[in-house]
Amino acid sequence: MRHPANPEPCIEVLRAGPLALLQDSGRFGVRHLGVTQGGPADLYSWAWANHLTGNPWGAASLEITFGGLQLVAGRDLQIAITGADLGATIDRKPVPLWQRVSWKEGETLAFASPVCGLRAYLAVCGGFVAEPVLGSVAAVTREELGGFCGMGAKLATGDQLYVYNNGQHGGEGPEQAPREAIPDFGQPAVLDLLPGAQVAHFTGRSLFDAFNSWWQVDDRADRMGVRLTGPRLNCKISTLVSEGINLGGVQVPPDGQPIILLNDRQTIGGYPRLGALSPLSSARLAQCLPKEKIRLVAKGSEAALAEYRSFRAFFNTASG
Amino acid sequence: MSLKPVLESAGLDGWIIRLFEVIDEHNLPWLSALSHRCEQEFGDALVDLVPSYTTLLVVFNPLEVSPQQARAMICRILADLEPEDSTHTGEIHELPTWYDLSVGPELQRVAAQAGMSVSDVIKAHSQQVYRVFALGFAPGFAFMGLTDPRLECARLDTPRRLVPPGSVAMAGRQTAAYPTATPGGWNLLGRTTASLFDRNREGFSLLRVGDQVRFVPVSREEFEREGGDARPMEPLA
Numbered sequence: 001m002r003h004p005a006n007p008e009p010c011i012e013v014l015r016a017g018p019l020a021l022l023q024d025s026g027r028f029g030v031r032h033l034g035v036t037q038g039g040p041a042d043l044y045s046w047a048w049a050n051h052l053t054g055n056p057w058g059a060a061s062l063e064i065t066f067g068g069l070q071l072v073a074g075r076d077l078q079i080a081i082t083g084a085d086l087g088a089t090i091d092r093k094p095v096p097l098w099q100r101v102s103w104k105e106g107e108t109l110a111f112a113s114p115v116c117g118l119r120a121y122l123a124v125c126g127g128f129v130a131e132p133v134l135g136s137v138a139a140v141t142r143e144e145l146g147g148f149c150g151m152g153a154k155l156a157t158g159d160q161l162y163v164y165n166n167g168q169h170g171g172e173g174p175e176q177a178p179r180e181a182i183p184d185f186g187q188p189a190v191l192d193l194l195p196g197a198q199v200a201h202f203t204g205r206s207l208f209d210a211f212n213s214w215w216q217v218d219d220r221a222d223r224m225g226v227r228l229t230g231p232r233l234n235c236k237i238s239t240l241v242s243e244g245i246n247l248g249g250v251q252v253p254p255d256g257q258p259i260i261l262l263n264d265r266q267t268i269g270g271y272p273r274l275g276a277l278s279p280l281s282s283a284r285l286a287q288c289l290p291k292e293k294i295r296l297v298a299k300g301s302e303a304a305l306a307e308y309r310s311f312r313a314f315f316n317t318a319s320g
Numbered sequence: 321m322s323l324k325p326v327l328e329s330a331g332l333d334g335w336i337i338r339l340f341e342v343i344d345e346h347n348l349p350w351l352s353a354l355s356h357r358c359e360q361e362f363g364d365a366l367v368d369l370v371p372s373y374t375t376l377l378v379v380f381n382p383l384e385v386s387p388q389q390a391r392a393m394i395c396r397i398l399a400d401l402e403p404e405d406s407t408h409t410g411e412i413h414e415l416p417t418w419y420d421l422s423v424g425p426e427l428q429r430v431a432a433q434a435g436m437s438v439s440d441v442i443k444a445h446s447q448q449v450y451r452v453f454a455l456g457f458a459p460g461f462a463f464m465g466l467t468d469p470r471l472e473c474a475r476l477d478t479p480r481r482l483v484p485p486g487s488v489a490m491a492g493r494q495t496a497a498y499p500t501a502t503p504g505g506w507n508l509l510g511r512t513t514a515s516l517f518d519r520n521r522e523g524f525s526l527l528r529v530g531d532q533v534r535f536v537p538v539s540r541e542e543f544e545r546e547g548g549d550a551r552p553m554e555p556l557a
Contacts, residue, residue: 031368031379033525034455034462134524143459144500196329197336241343242454242463244370244377246330268372268456276331301387304332312383 009160010074011124017068017111020155022128022147024060027136031267037247038138038146039263041223041286042119043279045083047315048177049123052080052100057315060130060137061123062155067111069155077103077163078125082177084117084185084287099176100125117185117287126164140264142224188214189288191281192299193250197273198237202252206233210274211296215258219290223264226285228294232256235272242270248277250296260285278304280311323350325398327391333367333382335394340374343465345451348410348530349403351376356404357397362390371529372454373463410451410530415497417446417488417535418543419510422552426473426507430490434470442537444468445509450495452531460499460517460525464533467493479505484549486511488535495535499525508553513538513546 023046026039040046040063050059062069067086080100081088088095091107097120103109111120130137130148139147139154147153148161155161199207209231218227233256245251249261251271260277261269262285277285278299288294326338337354340347351371358369358378365384370377380390419442421427431441450464457463467490475491480503483489487498489506498504499517512535516526527533544550 028367030523031370031377032455032529033459033523034457035459035524133519145459194329194331196331198328241341241373241375242456243336243338243372243375244330244334244379246334246377246379248331266456266458267370268454275329276334278332301329301332305382305386308332308382 010077010163011161012072012074013069013155013157013159013161014072014108015068015070016155016157016159017064017066017070019065020069021063021065021139021141022060022130022137023063023139024137025058026138026263027134027140027146030134031244033134034267035134035145036140036143036264036267038136038140040121040283041263042083042121042283044183044283044311045119045287046121047311048098048181049080049082049121050127051315052082052098052174052177053078053123053125055123055125055127059123059127061121061128064111064120064122065118067113067120070108070110071161072108073103073105075105079103079109080123081120082123083120085115086117086120087112087115088120098182114289118289119286124163129162129164142264183284183287185287188292189281189284189294191285191294191296192278192304193281193296194275194278194301194304195298196275197249198235198240199274201236201272202274203234203236206231206235209233210258211298214293214295217288217290217292217294218257221288221290223262225259225261225265226288227257227259229257233258233274237272240270240272242268245269245273246276247279248282250274250276262286279308323398323401327394329387330377330379332387334377334379335387335390337376337378337394337398338374339376343373343453345453345466346406347374348451348453349406350401352410352530353401353404354397357401358394361393361397372456410532411528412449412532412534413514413527414534414536415488415512415514416538416542416546417510417512418538418540418548418550419446419488420540423484423511423550424488424509425553425555426476426490427509430471430473430507430509433473436470441471442509444471445490445495446535446537448534450533452527452529452533453494454529455525455527458498458500458502460527461496462516462525462527462531462533463494463496465494467495469493473507475505476507479503483508484511484551484553486513486516486548488512510535511543511548511550513543513548
């Protein structure tokens with residue numbers, strides 16, 4: 001990572017809101033040290049934010065949960081906001097989402113509260129500047145790793161944020177996402193689950209219920225995992241010797257209510273699992289608010305692989 | 321020894337390789353050999369390897385390797401896997417530990433349960449060389465074992481909201497030292513001055529899976545001389 005071409009801070013945090021975190025694609029190659037993956041909970045929206053600002057795959061952007069964040073620009077910037085609609089405004093005028101917009105020196109960018117979806121992504125042309133920790137700037141508060149300070153802190157009121165100076169013009173990417181690329185977080189999420197792990201040990205009735213019921217997102221939902229409530233799922237084994245757990249893993253503790261594991265999950269765990277969500281379904285789940293209804297559908301790995309490869313190919317070819 | 325490995329899907333980019341059913345330090349030379357072979361076989365397509373007790377989670381880049389290809393590669397490795405020579409695997413660490421009721425309040429409970437004196441509990445815990453089975457729960461948190469069967473103990477009914485860094489603890493027949501201040505439900509026996517998670521160290525974590533660890537009893541004076549924090553635990557609410 002290069003040093004910032006312009007050491008002047010160019011964004012000031014006027015109000016931090018409940019949770020805003022710096023996220024690159026995540027921390028890899030370190031899980032054997034007990035260090036989690038981190039990275040954007042909604043990979044899809046995060047990728048689009050970088051793409052629209054001409055940043056390469058992996059550039060750091062801000063993940064804003066719930067809203068409440070207010071920032072003032074210290075110089076003219078080009079930005080894109082994707083993901084949830086959190087009622088963002090620049091100097092009280094609504095900001096169009098999923099497109100590149102100008103944010104001029106002295107203007108205040110404010111996020112209100114969720115209109116649709118839960119997490120918004122703010123990318124800045126050039127990308128945010130932070131020192132990687134264990135190979136990544138992804139902020140994981142529980143582990144005190146990453147973020148602007150290196151200690152995993154969420155944004156705090158009064159923070160000064162730095163942006164690379166080479167991105168005033170917004171790069172070569174498109175200025176706007178096509179309508180069909182923009183997810184509708186107002187529709188109930190239908191999530192692809194790749195059966196695996198201990199799926200063979202669940203009762204037939206539980207497998208039927210898992211894929212033929214509405215599930216409700218519980219209040220206990222964060223970047224570590226999302227708990228669902230619905231029919232009780234029964235597994236013939238109640239706990240396992242702890243083993244590595246992957247993104248999107250659907251684990252079922254003895255109370256029969258599944259927990260879907262997201263980016264900041266612990267690296268090992270001992271509950272039986274039905275399988276794992278596809279990466280893009282994990283991303284979709286990260287936009288669900290408590291009390292929302294979701295469905296799980298079984299999907300084969302070949303179909304999920306084709307979908308994921310076409311998603312990645314789009315961003316890799318388009319942003320060079 | 322004949323392996324009966326089982327492969328379980330861990331999503332689009334991972335396989336769990338289950339080599340064993342029960343926790344045993346003899347699993348480690350096999351898991352270590354498997355990790356090294358996966359590093360060679362997958363090369364740049366490898367994203368993460370998470371060894372743990374009886375299993376290895378292999379995470380690969382699905383843009384380069386499909387789950388079916390990864391499965392075939394793993395099966396090839398398993399076909400002729402040999403355990404590593406266990407005497408050559410794993411570093412040996414000695415963790416200076418001050419065992420005392422003020423920083424290890426469950427010494428009493430473990431002793432009472434085992435029908436042993438506190439000093440015998442300390443002796444039993446510190447005499448053994450432990451193996452690191454897994455890292456997890458928090459960065460650098462190493463699950464080690466197995467302890468003397470007489471010391472076997474259940475977790476606390478209610479976890480502590482904050483366990484001080486360096487706390488040496490037991491649960492079941494496992495032992496550990498907390499690298500950082502976190503909530504925790506293990507029985508506390510004492511505190512070590514070893515720096516378990518150091519940002520200036522390559523990879524940060526002192527301990528890795530397969531390492532050998534011994535807790536070496538030290539006096540309060542030695543503990544404090546080495547920079548240990550001797551402030552007593554707050555009593556459990």
